[in-house]
Amino acid sequence: xxxxxxxxxxxxxxxxxxxxxxxxxxxxxxxxxxxxxxxxxxxxxxxxxxxxxxxxxxxxxxxxxxxxxxxxxxxxxxxxxxxxxxxxxxxxxxxxxxxxxxxxxxxxxxxxxxxxxxxxxxxxxxxxxxxxxxxxxxxxxxxxxxxxxxxxxxxxxxxxxxxxxxxxxxxxxxxxxxxxxxxxxxxxxxxxxxxxxxxxxxxxxxxxxxxxxxxxxxxxxxxxxxxxxxxxxxxxxxxxxxxxxxxxxxxxxxxxxxxxxxxxxxxxxxxxxxxxxxxxxxxxxxxxxxxxxxxxxxxxxxxxxxxxxxxxxxxxxxxxxxxxxxxxxxxxxxxxxxxxxxxxxxxxxxxxxxxxxxxxxxxxxx
Amino acid sequence: xxxxxxxxxxxxxxxxxxxxxxxxxxxxxxxxxxxxxxxxxxxxxxxxxxxxxxxxxxxxxxxxxxxxxxxxxxxxxxxxxxxxxxxxxxxxxxxxxxxxxxxxxxxxxxxxxxxxxxxxxxxxxxxxxxxxxxxxxxxxxxxxxxxxxxxxxxxxxxxxxxxxxxxxxxxxxxxxxxxxxxxxxxxxxxxxxxxxxxxxxxxxxxxxxxxxxxxxxxxxxxxxxxxxxxxxxxxxxxxxxxxxxxxxxxxxx
Numbered sequence: 368x369x370x371x372x373x374x375x376x377x378x379x380x381x382x383x384x385x386x387x388x389x390x391x392x393x394x395x396x397x398x399x400x401x402x403x404x405x406x407x408x409x410x411x412x413x414x415x416x417x418x419x420x421x422x423x424x425x426x427x428x429x430x431x432x433x434x435x436x437x438x439x440x441x442x443x444x445x446x447x448x449x450x451x452x453x454x455x456x457x458x459x460x461x462x463x464x465x466x467x468x469x470x471x472x473x474x475x476x477x478x479x480x481x482x483x484x485x486x487x488x489x490x491x492x493x494x495x496x497x498x499x500x501x502x503x504x505x506x507x508x509x510x511x512x513x514x515x516x517x518x519x520x521x522x523x524x525x526x527x528x529x530x531x532x533x534x535x536x537x538x539x540x541x542x543x544x545x546x547x548x549x550x551x552x553x554x555x556x557x558x559x560x561x562x563x564x565x566x567x568x569x570x571x572x573x574x575x576x577x578x579x580x581x582x583x584x585x586x587x588x589x590x591x592x593x594x595x596x597x598x599x600x601x602x603x604x605x606x607x608x609x610x611x612x613x614x615x616x617x618x619x620x621x622x623x624x625x626x627x628x629x630x631x632x633x634x635x636x637x638x639x640x641x642x643x644x645x646x647x648x649x650x651x652x653x654x655x656x657x658x659x660x661x662x663x664x665x666x667x668x669x670x671x672x673x674x675x676x677x678x679x680x681x682x683x684x685x686x687x688x689x690x691x692x693x694x695x696x697x698x699x700x701x702x703x704x705x706x707x708x709x710x711x712x713x714x715x716x717x718x719x720x721x722x723x724x725x726x727x728x729x730x731x732x733x
Numbered sequence: 734x735x736x737x738x739x740x741x742x743x744x745x746x747x748x749x750x751x752x753x754x755x756x757x758x759x760x761x762x763x764x765x766x767x768x769x770x771x772x773x774x775x776x777x778x779x780x781x782x783x784x785x786x787x788x789x790x791x792x793x794x795x796x797x798x799x800x801x802x803x804x805x806x807x808x809x810x811x812x813x814x815x816x817x818x819x820x821x822x823x824x825x826x827x828x829x830x831x832x833x834x835x836x837x838x839x840x841x842x843x844x845x846x847x848x849x850x851x852x853x854x855x856x857x858x859x860x861x862x863x864x865x866x867x868x869x870x871x872x873x874x875x876x877x878x879x880x881x882x883x884x885x886x887x888x889x890x891x892x893x894x895x896x897x898x899x900x901x902x903x904x905x906x907x908x909x910x911x912x913x914x915x916x917x918x919x920x921x922x923x924x925x926x927x928x929x930x931x932x933x934x935x936x937x938x939x940x941x942x943x944x945x946x947x948x949x950x951x952x953x954x955x956x957x958x959x960x961x962x963x964x965x966x967x968x969x970x971x972x973x974x975x976x977x978x979x980x981x982x983x984x985x986x
Contacts, residue, residue, distance in 0.1 A: 623829075623831075625827060625829050625831035626831060626833065628794050628827065628831060629825075629827065629831035629832070629833070630833075631792075631793075631794060631820065632792055632794065632820060632823075632824070632825040632827075632894075633820065633844070633845035633849065633893070633894075633897060634817050634818075634820035634821040634845060634849040634897070635844075635845060635848060635849060636813075636817060636849075639848050639849075643844065643848070644833055647835050648833075648834065648835050651835075
């Protein structure tokens with residue numbers, strides 16, 4: 368039998384491109400067409416005032432509330448108070464130290480995120496071991512002629528970031544240990560891990576913070592004081608490690624039993640097996656969970672308000688109560704929401720991207 | 734005494750009165766088995782007969798409750814150091830290959846020699862390449878397992894075990910998860926290995942393989958060894974009715 372090879376034809380124009388997409392998703396059939404039109408109408412009706420308030424009739428330029436003359440948002444308030452939102456009560460002359468610390472952090476993260484950069488292992492170690500020391504020296508001072516800035520002066524977005532980053536980074540190793548403990552064959556280790564995890568997961572963060580700040584000092588000997596921020600950080604870390612443990616456990620459970628058996632059969636010891644075989648694979652599966660936890664923590668940091676620390680939200684509220692700016696809290700809340708959203712959305716997109724890139728595991732197997 | 738001692742030196746594996754339960758279920762019943770050094774044994778039987786469980790007891794992937802297992806003169810007891818020592822000398826190949834998907838083929842092969850046997854990396858890599866050549870896929874060394882076919886993955890798994898320079902190799906249905914056209918390439922590697930004198934215990938239904946290389950074929954059913962014999966007698970004159978039924982079912986389809 369004889370056959371001719373057929374030419375490859377382009378797909379019909381009505382099924383591809385923007386027109387094809389709209390046909391398929393917005394206008395396929397009378398019901399969908401009506402739904403699209405109705406929803407489109409309502410979107411415009413509701414979105415227009417928002418757009419108008421926030422952008423079209425908003426005031427952008429000026430220095431006092433008197434410059435806000437139109438009906439729209441008064442972004443002058445945000446502009447005037449931006450430094451405070453970012454740095455809290457940190458001395459103005461010293462804010463370059465915060466800028467430097469966060470610039471280094473951003474650079475390090477960028478280095479780790481961009482796939483083509485070399486020596487990721489070293490940079491990661493530097494980020495986790497050396498950078499915290501540099502950041503601590505820069506932020507709190509007292510060395511190399513840097514003026515000491517006590518932690519009660521820290522605030523704003525920089526405090527939010529310090530709480531979230533320290534909380535998550537410190538919680539991860541504890542979380543891993545707790546998750547391994549929970550899977551352990553040793554009954555005492557297992558019960559202790561379970562008890563720890565369940566106790567911390569059963570308590571609201573706000574209680575933990577309150578206890579760390581108000582009750583803990585009652586147990587310390589007279590005269591012994593502990594930095595308030597440090598206490599909050601310890602509380603957050605202990606709390607967060609319980610959640611992290613559950614994320615890690617989920618990752619560990621998703622690793623096929625055959626991987627454990629193969630490692631065992633080769634004679635690898637427990638820690639070798641975990642560090643070289645199981646955890647590297649589990650970590651990929653844990654990324655969405657870790658990011659999820661991190662996003663939750665990032666937002667939860669606002670709770671430190673109740674122990675008298677001024678994070679981004681708290682400092683905005685304080686500014687909105689300033690007699691000079693009373694009546695502009697809406698702008699403040701929108702701004703804070705936007706900042707939180709940008710950070711959280713960024714993290715969420717990155718984790719999606721990472722998941723796709725790392726997707727080389729068991730699903731490829733025959 | 735010295736006669737007995739000498740005989741025991743020749744034993745790679747000795748299993749005495751082995752009993753195992755999964756909860757209430759009695760999965761291995763009074764298993765007795767002696768494997769000489771260099772002997773090739775094929776274990777077959779219907780599914781659920783305990784054949785995989787038995788060989789998994791030999792390197793303690795399964796724990797037994799009664800009886801003794803002695804590997805290379807070392808009794809298998811509840812002692813992590815002894816278990817790890819035995820696992821160093823006993824290689825295992827799994828039905829689903831169980832390669833480490835996050836490591837390259839070469840890394841899969843050198844990991845255990847470097848970390849368990851403390852072999853220098855250069856030397857471990859040379860050994861790994863030697864064995865990858867022997868299983869005929871040296872050119873895949875830098876790929877990841879997910880990029881290989883099932884047959885290639887299983888050959889890597891065999892090479893990975895050989896890199897530990899084991900005295901005994903356990904095969905747990907090594908060809909059962911493979912597409913038919915890939916079975917031969919794996920069996921060829923196994924046959925070559927057998928001809929070089931490796932002590933092998935294979936759980937498999939590849940009767941051609943059994944006829945070619947096995948010194949003994951063991952038939953298990955319901956947790957017991959029903960019959961063991963050299964392949965010639967086993968296939969042509971099976972003693973027990975149960976064996977005859979099993980053979981007629983797997984040979985005449």
